[in-house]
Amino acid sequence: MATILDSVDQRTQLVGENRLELLIFQLHTSQLFAINVFKVKEVVKLPKLNLLPGSHPNICGVANIRGSSIPVIDLRQAIGMRHFDDDKDSNIIITEYNRSVQAFMVGQVMNIVNLTWADIQPPPKHVGRNNYLTAITKLNRDGVDRLVSIIDVEKVLAEIIDYDIQISEDVLDTTIVNHFHGRKVLIVDDSSTARAQIRDTLGQLGLDVIEASDGLKALNLLKEWCNEGKNVNDEILMMFTDAEMPEMDGYKLTHEIRNDPRMSDLHIALNTSLSGSFNEAMVKKVGCNRFISKFQPDLLVQVVQDRLREVLEGTSTTA
Known part of the structure; x- marks a missing residue:
């Protein structure tokens, strides 16, 4: 599974050309979801998880990946879908956001697609403000256009880890x-x-x-x-x-x-x-x-x- 991202470092040339690559996956439904490849470090089969008593309900445990303990977030549950009990076909997408590493438990990981930002559209207004999407796009599979929902991972993380906006006193320049x-x-x-x-x-x-x-x-x-x-x-x-x-x-x-x-x-x-x-x-x-x-x-x-x-x-x- 990890080989799907073997050439990710070579893909940085797309940045600046108004292009992106998305990692497409499912959450144990037929619906397609995506996140940007540049935020993905690795994709692996769901390993055995160690439970964390008292942790946020969307954190399903901690995975030990080559000696590193990585918190695993149930992405399906985090975006408001019902928890899926059967984990046998699950994978984890290991990502790096805001200088921290975490993994998201998902279902089947499909493939990587190369798009232009012109192919990406904002979420429809009727979905409301509480949605977990930053954008949507469409992919043609077997002659049928399929909607792909691009996850607002920063919103997911902010609901698990409260962001602190406190400014250190020694940072403020009182003269200006x-x-x-x-x-x-x-x-x-x-x-x-x-x-x-x-x-x-x-x-x-x-x-x-x-x-x-x-x-x-x-x-x-x-x-x-x-x-x-x-x-x-x-x-x-x-x-x-x-x-x-x-x-x-x-x-x-x-x-x-x-x-x-x-x-x-x-x-x-x-x-x-x-x-x-x-x-x-x-x-x-x-x-x-x-x-x-x-x-x-x-x-x-x-x-x-x-x-x-x-x-x-x-x-x-x-x-």
Whole structure:
């Protein structure tokens, strides 16, 4: 099973070309689900699990994988489906999000598909705010279009591990903190949970937040300001963008901004749960100013403070 991901490191070339690869799986139903391959470390058959008394009900145990203890989350139960008692055909998908490793128990793991972000659409509005999807897509199997639901893993994890937005006292720069009031930042992320984490953290500084759920919406907003004769740096202090989003990913968004002279100097931080050296390489390639492996409240604050100092001092830097 692990061989399905043997060439995952070679797939990083897709990033920045507005392409992605999805790992397709089932949750003991005919419905298809997916997560981004870049977040997947390995797929293995469900091993024997050690129970954790008192743990969150969605954690079904701990797996020992080559000497490492990895918590295993029942993904079916975590997204609101009834628990499935027969585990004989189950697998676990080992992932890395936000600098932590965890596994998700699923049913059959199907294959990897290569798509463009143009193939990815936001969830239908009628599914409501409490859904666990960041996007949907369709795959043609045997001449039939099949709907694929792309899981909002960050929301699943946030409901198991409460995220802490507390800012360390020694991080705050009291000489400039009052200058945040009245300033705005733009957050671009398809996960409502990820946007809330940034919004709740920066809101403590008095910053106002403008949100966009994908790169295209953000780009259209910025272009609208430019077309109205506004300076984007007067409208917002900076922009935080996720890497992977429907319609337009964060790399493509940054590329488009850098190639529009009306807003090419916008300060941009890539804020993503995707990990690995390829992200830092892509940051330099497309011209982001900062890279943040989310979610780190203190680092978020340091980044906006650094940017505010640049503005107050009338300087600008690009990493």
